[in-house]
Amino acid sequence: MINDPAFAERAEMVREQGTNRSKFYRSQVDKYTWIDVCSSYSPSKIIAAFLWAQIQEVDSITARRLAIWENYYAALESLETVGRLRRPVIPNSCGHNAHIYYLLLRDLEDRAQFIHAMKNKGAQCVFQYVPLHNSPYRQKLAFTQGDLPVTEKLADCLVRLPLWLGLNQSFMSCIIRCLSE
Numbered sequence: 073m074i075n076d077p078a079f080a081e082r083a084e085m086v087r088e089q090g091t092n093r094s095k096f097y098r099s100q101v102d103k104y105t106w107i108d109v110c111s112s113y114s115p116s117k118i119i120a121a122f123l124w125a126q127i128q129e130v131d132s133i134t135a136r137r138l139a140i141w142e143n144y145y146a147a148l149e150s151l152e153t154v155g156r157l158r159r160p161v162i163p164n165s166c167g168h169n170a171h172i173y174y175l176l177l178r179d180l181e182d183r184a185q186f187i188h189a190m191k192n193k194g195a196q197c198v199f200q201y202v203p204l205h206n207s208p209y210r211q212k213l214a215f216t217q218g219d220l221p222v223t224e225k226l227a228d229c230l231v232r233l234p235l236w237l238g239l240n241q242s243f244m245s246c247i248i249r250c251l252s253e
Contacts, residue, residue, distance in 0.1 A: 087114055090111075091106050137237065138169075140170065174232050174233070176226065177230075187231060189253075194246070195247045
């Protein structure tokens with residue numbers, strides 16, 4: 073899949089490990105050779121089969137994820153109202169695919185305590201997000217520590233709740249009950 077047909081020919085070459093091999097198989101060139109950047113981008117056949125099955129079910133998968141997301145959102149309103157956490161904000165003019173459900177807690181200590189308490193109750197919540205400018209990669213960029221204080225603060229507060237297709241109502245209720253405690 074490609075989002076702009078203008079890149080289709082180049083994408084094919086990159087996929088073919090930097091060669092024009094596909095043109096060769098279509099008899100568009102008499103031999104194939106290396107002509108672009110390369111790597112092994114093609115998924116294995118088994119991975120491609122899983123992806124194809126998911127693509128065929130994308131609407132139902134997204135609907136199920138959105139239902140889980142909405143369930144969290146509604147159930148956690150009271151905790152946001154009393155100032156214990158912040159729920160995600162999706163502007164009215166935007167849509168989303170529910171790939172993540174996160175909370176913003178007060179600070180790093182609050183997040184660490186929350187993750188530990190949830191783990192003790194059998195629910196794995198993770199923080200996942202480290203700002204790029206705080207990573208080893210930033211050494212190659214012009215950023216210095218403190219350039220993005222809002223990003224750093226939010227990174228310390230963000231925690232992900234479990235969200236996967238198989239998340240059933242019983243386990244979700246347990247997670248929400250644990251959150252409330």
